[in-house]
Amino acid sequence: MPLPARYSAEVPETEEIWSPSGYFQTQTSIWLAECEALQEINGRPDSDELAQIRDALRLSPVDLVELNRAEGHETNRLLRLVQSRLPVHLGNVIHRGNTSSDVLDTALSLQILRSLDIATRDFEHLARVAASLALQHADTLQIARTHGQHAIPHTFGRQVAGWYAEIERCIERIDRARQVISVGKLSGEVGTNVFISAELEERALARLGLRPDPAPTQIISRDRHAEVVSLMGVNAATLSRIATNISLLGMTELGEVREPFDPESQQGSSAMPHKRNTELSERVRGLSRRIWSAVQEELSASVLWLERDISHSSTERFTFPDTFGCLSYSARLTARILGGIVVNTEQMRANTERTLGGIYAARLLNSILDGGEISRTEAYELVKTVAQKAIDSGTPLSELATADPDVVRRLGDTKIGDVFRPDFYLRNIGTSFERAGLQTGDRGRAGSLGALPARGTSRPREPHR
Structure with a gap:
């Protein structure tokens, strides 16, 4: 289900993956990989025939409109369109030994992996922004709070360092999700390889950067998909926690931070001109709820009848586009908030005195x-x-x-x-920075995101064709 236009415009790469073009073109890439694997094994189709097949697999905007009609068997409609463009002997090569679930589920794995790649870049950028903010305010005195009550002095940078460490764990979860879902299935009816050889399946999947699901049913086992969405639900919780803390610190009674606010273009309230609401943080918190609801959807989708039923199909058209669209957009929003946050250091210091010692x-x-x-x-x-x-x-x-x-x-x-001196409480504050991989000696360079910390390069990825 496409995100609302005001959100999808902020994540065009993710939107494209889950668009009709991304959906159907990814499916045709499965057939191309199988044909290329066939050529590796027995030399046919030959190079000229393979070129014909590639041409037949290209989809025009008119094709996509027709394929996207919500009626009939869409994979069969796609198959017949492709076969109609080929001589019979080549058309019969396409989808030989496959079920529609082979194509749809392997394509879904590729779509998820591409979305995870985007999410990785978004969270890595967010980590660099959080690191910069933490180091910039490593010495900014702030009162720590438990149960909403004043606890002991710490620094605002120490609070943000906690956010940074949690964002780093978000990146680790994305890596785990990638391992879980880097599988395909081209083994035909109920996963038995009855009409397609194990060698062909393995070679075709390898070309796509995937490995075979070891013991699938008619579909790739849905516990994998449920785990991926659950991991993204935890990441959404991290973003929601940061956003919640910013909203709390931005309350009038605390006044310690303020979201970036453009007085020329923004209004806090249509009726109360003085307000500067934490509306971006509240948006992040709201989007996290959509991701959490998707977790429940996919947990339910993992419980299917015997070798499969099709009850998962309709909800998954919403689950994955919404999960990855909302997650990447929320990560970008959070980076925007932290990158432009206004920190009221004097108010932070004044708040430490509110309990009169x-x-x-x-x-x-x-x-x-x-x-x-x-x-x-x-x-x-x-x-x-x-x-x-x-x-x-x-x-x-x-x-x-x-x-x-x-x-x-x-x-x-x-x-x-x-x-009654706050410096006593700050004497070991650097320990958390060091354990999180943030060197407080680099504070003077905190304005340059490129210098912070050594997380700037993305990990090498397998190609997802």
């Missing part, structure tokens, strides 16, 4: 424990009392702690003023 309670607790005079339970209750009093009364925790003789007496060698 309550965020330093953990340091105060551990400093008392260093004194070794009381148990952890006693120390915890002592600190909890003064920390929550600070928040409730509007009195800085440092003042309450200094005025409490029990706290001062049990601090040991720690000076009370040293407890």
Whole structure:
């Protein structure tokens, strides 16, 4: 099912793969690979005949309109169109020993692989954008939050480094999906190779960059397709998590970030001119729901009767175009958001003070424990009392702690003023950067995406004809 025009225009390569042209031309590539494999094995069709076959397999716009009618057996219609252009002895070579599922399912694998290649490039670009943002703000003080409550100081760059690491895992999932779906089936009726040799199947699939599905039924086993869509569903969740965090940080009450906003062309609200909504992030979150629903569709499609039924066919016309169109578009949107995000560093710093020093309670607790005079339970209750009093009364925790003789007496060698310093919490912040493959020493180069990090080149791909 084509994406709405406002979205499909942003992912034209993916749109083309799943268009009628991409759909039918990929099917004809299966027959061409079989004919070329036949020539390898026994020399026929010869080179002149193969040239005739190639010409017959080319489809015009008029052909595509006719083939795309929602009636009858479309593969049989395509087959008869191609055979009508060839002498009988060559026409009979086409589709010999195949079922329509051989052609459709092997073509579907190729379409999925091409879509995965596009998704890889999109996520690799997004990773570079996230890396740049993380390094740029490696030292930008921010309050970390759990359960929506202030926790301890960290940096905005550390938060983004977490996003970057998750995006890297998205790329790994795409690689896993590629391995799962790099199979074809040209083994004929219920996968028995009864009218087509195993050698011909293997040679034809190798020309397409595929390997045979080891024990298929009439179709390629649908657990593969369900796994691919599920992996893409996890990737959509990563994009949705980043988008959700940006929306939360962009709330008026926090005001720490703002999506890129062009005042000349954008309006936040038709009725409230002051608004600058996080509409791009919200779009990413909405598109993720379509991908998650596709996961359920394909899980259901994997449960077919015996050697197959056709209940998977109708939903898969939506499942894969929607999954890959929405995913690539969402990845590009997320890169656009992170690449143009406005970070309010002063507001981030100001927000760390909203608990009046309550965020330093953990340091105060551990400093008392260093004194070794009381148990952890006693120390915890002592600190909890003064920390929550600070928040409730509007009195800085440092003042309450200094005025409490029990706290001062049990601090040991720690000076009370040293407890309320954010730099203590940031002393090991570089560990996450290093583990994620981000070198904080490169921060000065963060503006150049080409320099960050060493993920810039795509992996070599097998050709998907």
